[in-house]
Amino acid sequence: MKNPMIHQGHGPFQADQLRSGDPYELSNGHPIQCLPTGGRGSKANLIGGLVLGTDPDVDSAGVDTGYAPTPGTLRAPDVAVGNVPDLPGWVAGAPPLALEYADTGQDEDDLALKITELLAAGTRFVWVVRLTGPRRVEVHQPGTAMRVCYPGDWLEAPGILRNKLLVESLYDPQAAATAALRNLLQRQGYRDLDDVRGEGRTEGAVESLRGAVLDVLDGRGMIADAATCARLERCVDPEQLRHWLRRAATLDDVADLFEA
Numbered sequence: 001m002k003n004p005m006i007h008q009g010h011g012p013f014q015a016d017q018l019r020s021g022d023p024y025e026l027s028n029g030h031p032i033q034c035l036p037t038g039g040r041g042s043k044a045n046l047i048g049g050l051v052l053g054t055d056p057d058v059d060s061a062g063v064d065t066g067y068a069p070t071p072g073t074l075r076a077p078d079v080a081v082g083n084v085p086d087l088p089g090w091v092a093g094a095p096p097l098a099l100e101y102a103d104t105g106q107d108e109d110d111l112a113l114k115i116t117e118l119l120a121a122g123t124r125f126v127w128v129v130r131l132t133g134p135r136r137v138e139v140h141q142p143g144t145a146m147r148v149c150y151p152g153d154w155l156e157a158p159g160i161l162r163n164k165l166l167v168e169s170l171y172d173p174q175a176a177a178t179a180a181l182r183n184l185l186q187r188q189g190y191r192d193l194d195d196v197r198g199e200g201r202t203e204g205a206v207e208s209l210r211g212a213v214l215d216v217l218d219g220r221g222m223i224a225d226a227a228t229c230a231r232l233e234r235c236v237d238p239e240q241l242r243h244w245l246r247r248a249a250t251l252d253d254v255a256d257l258f259e260a
Helices: 039-053 108-121 173-187 193-197 203-219 226-234 238-248
Strands: 024-027 030-033 061-063 079-081 097-102 125-130 136-141 144-149
Touching: 024 108, 039 061, 039 079, 039 097, 039 173, 097 108, 108 125, 108 136, 173 193, 173 203, 193 238, 203 226, 203 238
Parallel strands: 097 125
Antiparallel strands: 024 030, 061 079, 079 097, 125 136, 136 144
């Protein structure tokens, strides 16, 4: 469904007239209705936020963060990386990296305008993940022709993300879990899971593995209860902890952590 007002002159509205939760963005003072996301798109948003937000060089990320680079503009990328302060209200400027998911019913005119406005406001990369047709990611940068990346291709955002990531890690749960696990291990001082294995059965390795399990669960929005923490504390077997670490990256419920 197209928004009929996006190509007209300056509209009457300003970002400070909208409240958090209002179903609108603003372009040049005109309201653009933002409808709820379908199941496929909402699941992909969560996956993208996990992978990008856990990168060891990312200090802030958000979902549907509202940016107001001008009084008449309010744009909310599906996932924003960088410039997401822990404060109420709209954020000035723009995120360095913005992730958008395009599914059925996408308003292509508004998407193109949104990309233009984000890049003009200072965003360095806009990645558009296409969920219809062949899965792919469209990479937009200021002053550069759009390029398309397909599954198996690597995406990079120098100066924003430390790690490159596979296209499929932005929508496929298993690929996302692998990327997020690598990111979280690096936040603990490891290069990857093999680096964890190399520490052997030292007490330091055991403590680090326990912390890594909890970090992975926390990074995926799962809070370990007291019983889970106590069982982790009792375990002194690094191989068992590594098994739980791998499970933590893919399970759907923290209650399933200790299943075989």
